[in-house]
Amino acid sequence: MSVADNHEWQQHFKSWLTRTASAADDITDSGIRRIRRRFGREGVPKIQPYMGYASTDFIHLHGRVLTNPPISADYQSDRWWRNLSNAIQRFVSDEVPGVTVEATLDGQRATTTSDAEGYFHLELPRSESRDHVFWDIATLRILNHPRARRQSDRASCGVLSVPPDARYAIISDVDDTILHTGATDIATMAKLTFFGNARTRAPLDGVAELYEHLQRDTHGVPTNPIFYVSSSPWNLYDLLEDFLELNAIPRGPLLLRDLGFDENKFLKSGHDHKLDKARRLIKTFDQLPFLLFGDSGQEDARLYAAAAAEFPKRIHGIFIRDIDPDLVSNHDAKVDQYVRKSAEVGVPMYLVKDSTQAAEIAIEHGWLTPEAITPIQNATRRDVKRPEA
Template sequence: MTVANDEQWPTPFKEWLTRTASAADDIADSGVRRLKRRFGHEDIPKIQPYMGYATSERIYLHGRVLTNPPIDSDYQTDHWWRNLQNAVQRFVSNEVPGVTIEGAFDGHTATTTSDSEGYFHLTLDRPPQESAAFWDMAKLRIKNHPRARRESDQTTCHLLSVPSEAKFAIISDVDDTILHTGATNIVTMAKLTFFGNARTRAPLDGVAALYERLQCEDGNTPINPIFYVSSSPWNLYDLLEDFLELNAIPRGPLLLRDLGFDENKFLKSGHEHKLDKARRLIRAYKHLPFLLFGDSGQEDARLYAAAAEEFPDRIRGIFIRDVDPMISSSHDAKVDQYVRQAAQAGVPMYLIKDSVQAAEIAAEHGWLDRDALPTIVQATRRDTERPPV
């Protein structure tokens, strides 16, 4: 839901519209909550946790407080009308602001308060550790809320810890990089968003095998972290998390976009936040080089070229999936200029047609063991021949 790019709107009008929309949204939400309290129908707040991640010094946890968190779907039997009902529930969220949340891990705790749209972010100090599990669990709970219930006021969230033997980290886009979305066609994208589910979404051919071998040098033990950034809103978090699991794509923290009306949210480009999140990750993991994956259909090449100029010594390579590899298109011409821009910064950017080509390039640079190539070729061929869902 990208309304417009910043430069298309006169600054004074944009600021006025942002303030007006934000105020109207806050008034409407607070009005609904007052009515529910008055008639005794105030809902019970619950935590929707998002995957967290840890550096050697800090732990980052986040999530959202809602009274109607997404429900588990039955992907085998759900029909289009059930998918539509679930999609509507995701976007008609009942957020709960002002809730105190406590996060805890390994004896360390911190508290924060949910914002006007129910989002919260927690940062915990982390003591030095000789070793840690690649995946661990942190705890989240609601503190001192009159409507909270013991059975629903606490939850756990997955926490990614990067091992000392990690060789690099991956930042990957989602739409048309690992997941077919038809982002260049608004009708196709809307159909998939509102009438499909995690099972009906198709992964890019061979992407599961490619990412698994980039993450696990031996094919079994994960050492290299993968972070997923997307212009999709946080409302689709549960669907994307399920998509990764159902398609055996290595899981990793999903960093999505807020569709709220607050400053820096409303009328802001739906893609710029991906560069902001990439910056934070690169700065957080000072000892790791990065590989970036995106696609040619949106703004990934431009954003990643800007990242290459800003962090030329930290980014080893950039892979851009060609959304229309069978033809030469305007997308290719647009990527070409950013290939040159990244090259001037000393960072190679590759426009790739499929997972096999990405694997071959990664093997040439030593980012991937050559023994993994047959597995990725076979997986890509199998996925190509897979009948549509």
């Protein structure tokens, strides 16, 4: 068997194995739901909303229908066993397929149906008379489900609306770009995921101040949208949303990944879904240039260089955080090749050691005003001295 034939056979086998596992997963979920119905243990469906965003023509909303959505955590008193219990609940999700969900905003309405994993996506026509409010709120509710309850069948969903005077949009990775995850070390990553919470997770030094200045205009008004992409599963959505709030990092839509066996889901290897999400955002907001932020620990440099090759006039700059700034490592060498590839299409890519260096480069390009450097420097120095939680 030739090398090409062997590779093709491996790809066919991998695809077959994925489809088989996906089918088994669906059958198992369906069987569990039948048993619960038989014993009257179905649970009450509730909506877990995800932050949405408004484009020129549509308001994009999504979320999930579960009978066990994440509970609000008490970050001051939670201990490791409570964090572990919450983490297990996040991953043992009890999704509800086939539920009709209605969304309302500015008098516009739309409905959709949750899929086999409980996820739903819908688009509302954007009202022509809609005011340009940076953050708005849409209302979601469950329609005509026999177990829905009036007091729990509704949810509010934050909607990011890009104002006409936005100068650029930001796409930022999460893991080891704004949040210490130890993504290059499986043991460390598992420990942080299962035994920590949003309060114990540490942000990158100075990142809150850097992103706040990037988001705001010269008058301090939130103007430039930030979108967060991550290989983390949607099961961690509430933890990441709380992390942004607790650490005063500007909020923005979190675009995560489904946890499942399908070809396009979390158990598939690689991080290319982040490129797909970046591509969709760049096409959706076709009047805005983009700044991209990632880290050197995973595939961000490769993915962003690919985006630069596809959209060289739309991407104005790429920042890659060095996960080991005190060392010359294989990560640096890997990034260097994509720095060169990005430069070939006219898009600068920078390997930066911290938020201060990123701010200095942004000021040189006019993406930040010179006045931003002092507070970002101070915040970076302060965070370096921050005790571990």
